[in-house]
Amino acid sequence: MGFRAITAQLVLRTPLHVGTGRATETVDDLLRRDAQGRILIPGTSLAGPLRAIATRLAPRLGSRSCQALQGGDFGSQICGCLTCRLFGDVTPQEDEKKGVASQVIIYDAPLDKNPEIAIRDGVGIDRVTGAAARKERLKFDLEVVPAGTIFSLRMEFDPNLTDERALQLLAVSLAEWEAGRGAVGGRVGRGLGAFTLQNIQYRDQKLDTIEAVVDFLKIGPGWTKQTGAGDWLATQSAATRKQAQLLSPVGDHSVACSWALTEFTLAAEGSFLINDPVRAGQGGFDHAPLLTAYERKGEPVLPGSSLRGVLRSQAERIARTLATHDAWGDNKRSSEERKREFSTSCPACNPLTTHTSTTHTSDAVASCNSFIKTLAPEKRRELEDRGAEDKLCLACRLFGSTWNGSRLRVEDAPLLPNTGKQKVMDFLAIDRFTGGGRDGAKFDAVALWQPHFRVRLFLENPEGWELGWLVLTLRDLHEGLTTVGFGAAKGFGRMTIQSPSITFGILHETDFPLPPAPEDESEDRQKLERAIVAREKLLTHRGTPSGLYQTIGYADSHKADWLDLADGWVQAFHRERRARPRAQEFTLQKDSYFTKIADQWLPDLYPVEVSA
Incomplete structure (x- = not known):
C-alpha cells in the first residue's frame, strides 16, 4: 500500500479560455466556474491534452499505435496499447472484462482567487474586401483568464503501477508540458491556452505500516506543500530518450515525429x-x-x-x-x-x-x-x-x-x-x-x-x-x-x-x-x-x-x-x-x-x- 502523486504549477504564457457554451448579454462564451464561483480548469480538460501527447509518443517507445489514431468503429474490441493501459481504454464496454480504468487521476485546477477577467473579441475577415465579414456575421467574444495566472496541478496514480514503460510515457508526456509545448482549453491554434509546467514534484510514500498511515492522515492537505523529488522527471526523460533513439522510425505522421x-x-x-x-x-x-x-x-x-x-x-x-x-x-x-x-x-x-x-x-x-x-x-x-x-x-x-x-x-x-x-x-x-x-x-x-x-x-x-x-x-x-x-x-x-x-x-x-x-x-x-x-x-x-x-x-x-x-x-x-x-x-x-x-x-x- 502506498501513495504516489505529482504536483506542479501550470503557468499561463497566453490567456486561457475553457468555455461553458453559455452566453450572456455581454459575452458569447463564459469561462467555466465551480459551484463557489471559482474559475477552474476541469480535470478532463487537462487529461485530454496529456493523453493526446502520450498517444502520439507511445509508438516511438516501442508500443503499438492506439485505436484512436486509426479511426473507424472498433465495436467492443479492447485496444490494450500502452496509452490505454495508463489512461484507461479508449473504447470501454460495460460487458467487457478485459478493459481497464485509468491508472492516473487528474484533479480539477481551481483558482483560490479569481483574477481580473478580460473579454477577447474576434471577427472573421472577408478575403475579397479585407474588411470584417458582414455577410457571415462572424463577430464573437469570450471571457479569458489573463496570461501569467498560475494554476496548481495535482495528479495521483496507482501505487501498484509497476509497468516501467507506462511511468516513462507519463514522464515524457509531462516533459512536453515542462518544455512549453503544451496548450489547454479552447482556440489554442489562435494563441490561447499556451502554458509552461514548473516546479514539478514527484511524491512516493509508503503506507505499509499503521504509523505511516496515521502520519500521512495527520498532514492532510498540507502534503501538497511538502518538497518531493524534483529530479524525477529529468531522470525518467533522459533514460527514455536513449531508448527512443535506438528504435527505428515508424514512418507514420499520425504519431510524434x-x-x-x-x-x-x-x-x-x-x-x-x-x-x-x-x-x-x-x-x-x-x-x-x-x-x-x-x-x-x-x-x-x-x-x-x-x-x-x-x-x-x-x-x-x-x-x-x-x-x-x-x-x-x-x-x-x-x-x-x-x-x-x-x-x-x-x-x-x-x-x-x-x-x-x-x-x-x-x-x-x-x-x-x-x-x-x-x-x-x-x-x-x-x-x-x-x-x-x-x-x-x-x-x-x-x-x-x-x-x-x-x-x-x-x-x-x-x-x-x-x-x-x-x-x-x-x-x-x-x-x-x-x-x-x-x-x-x-x-x-x-x-x-x-x-x-x-x-x-x-x-x-x-x-x-x-x-x-x-x-x-x-x-x-x-x-x-x-x-x-x-x-x-x-x-x-x-x-x-x-x-x-x-x-x-x-x-x-x-x-x-x-x-x-x-x-x-x-x-x-x-x-x-x-x-x-x-x-x-x-x-x-x-x-x-x-x-x-x-x-x-x-x-x-x-x-x-x-x-x-x-x-x-x-x-x-x-x-x-x-x-x-x-x-x-x-x-x-x-x-x-x-x-x-x-x-x-x-x-x-x-x-x-x-x-x-
Whole structure:
C-alpha cells in the first residue's frame, strides 16, 4: 500500500479560455466556474491534452499505435496499447472484462482567487474586401483568464503501477508540458491556452505500516506543500530518450515525429492598432489597443488570432495566384478551359464562403466545409470515422477547419519593453461633393507607434510543403505585401521581421523534414540535392535535448545551409499543390476571376501577366 502523486504549477504564457457554451448579454462564451464561483480548469480538460501527447509518443517507445489514431468503429474490441493501459481504454464496454480504468487521476485546477477577467473579441475577415465579414456575421467574444495566472496541478496514480514503460510515457508526456509545448482549453491554434509546467514534484510514500498511515492522515492537505523529488522527471526523460533513439522510425505522421518552433520580432514601421472595443469605450475613444495582463500589469498584445488570420489569408492568396497562373497556361486555352482547370486544382478555399447543392448556388471559391455539408449522410459518417484530410484543400490541412484541427499554433505576441509609445490620432472623412469635412464622420484612435512584438509559431509534425508555404507567407509579411491589424488603408500595420530563430525537435534523423525526391527530370534536382546536403550538415550540429526530442537550431554560421533547405521546402510546396487535384465532389462551381460579366469573360479583359 502506498501513495504516489505529482504536483506542479501550470503557468499561463497566453490567456486561457475553457468555455461553458453559455452566453450572456455581454459575452458569447463564459469561462467555466465551480459551484463557489471559482474559475477552474476541469480535470478532463487537462487529461485530454496529456493523453493526446502520450498517444502520439507511445509508438516511438516501442508500443503499438492506439485505436484512436486509426479511426473507424472498433465495436467492443479492447485496444490494450500502452496509452490505454495508463489512461484507461479508449473504447470501454460495460460487458467487457478485459478493459481497464485509468491508472492516473487528474484533479480539477481551481483558482483560490479569481483574477481580473478580460473579454477577447474576434471577427472573421472577408478575403475579397479585407474588411470584417458582414455577410457571415462572424463577430464573437469570450471571457479569458489573463496570461501569467498560475494554476496548481495535482495528479495521483496507482501505487501498484509497476509497468516501467507506462511511468516513462507519463514522464515524457509531462516533459512536453515542462518544455512549453503544451496548450489547454479552447482556440489554442489562435494563441490561447499556451502554458509552461514548473516546479514539478514527484511524491512516493509508503503506507505499509499503521504509523505511516496515521502520519500521512495527520498532514492532510498540507502534503501538497511538502518538497518531493524534483529530479524525477529529468531522470525518467533522459533514460527514455536513449531508448527512443535506438528504435527505428515508424514512418507514420499520425504519431510524434518532429516539431518546428520559430520565434521572431515583428516590428511595426509606423502606427499599429488591434482594437479593443471595451477599453475604447472605457477611455472615451473610438478605437484603443488591446491589452492583456502580462506579469500582472496591462500591456498591449498582438493576438494570435489576428496574426493567424493574416497568415492564412496571405497563404491562400499565394496559392490561388499560383493556381491561376498554372490554369492560364498558353494562349491556346479558352477561358472555359482555364476555369475548368482552376476549379479542379485550386489548393486553397475561402473558409467564409458557401456551397449549397439543394439550390445549386455557390460563392466564389467555396469552402471545404460547405462542400462536406452537401454530402450524403453515409459519406459524412465515413468522414467522421476516417477523417476528412484527404478531401480538404491544402489551406484547411495546414490552418485547420471545422473538420480537421490544425497542427499550427500562433500564440499571442507580447509587446517588447521600451517600444510602442501610445499616440492619440484624429480622423475625419471628407465629403466628396463639398471637399470639406463630412458631418458626423469624425473619429479618433489610440495607436501604438512602432511597437515590437515577440512572435512564437509552433508546428507539430511539419511536412516540407507546409514549411515552404509558411516561408513564402512570412516573406510577404516582411516585404510589406500584407498588413496586420486596423487601418491598412491609412498606412497602419506595415511590419518587418527581425531577429528570427528556428528550432526543430526530432526523435530520429529521418524525422527532419525534407523535400520529396523528384519524380522526373523536369523538376529542379539541383535544389533538392543542395537541400539534402544542407540537412546532413545541420544534423551534425545538434543542440541541447528537450524532453524526448533532439534539437537542431538556427545559427548564423550555417545560414547558407538553412537557405538551401528553405529553398527545398518551397519546391516541395510547388510540387504538392500541383500533385493534389481537388476531390471530384469538391470541384469549384464559381470563381471571382474566371467568371463572366455581362457575357464577357473577365480573364479576356484582364489577362494574367507575370512581371520580370
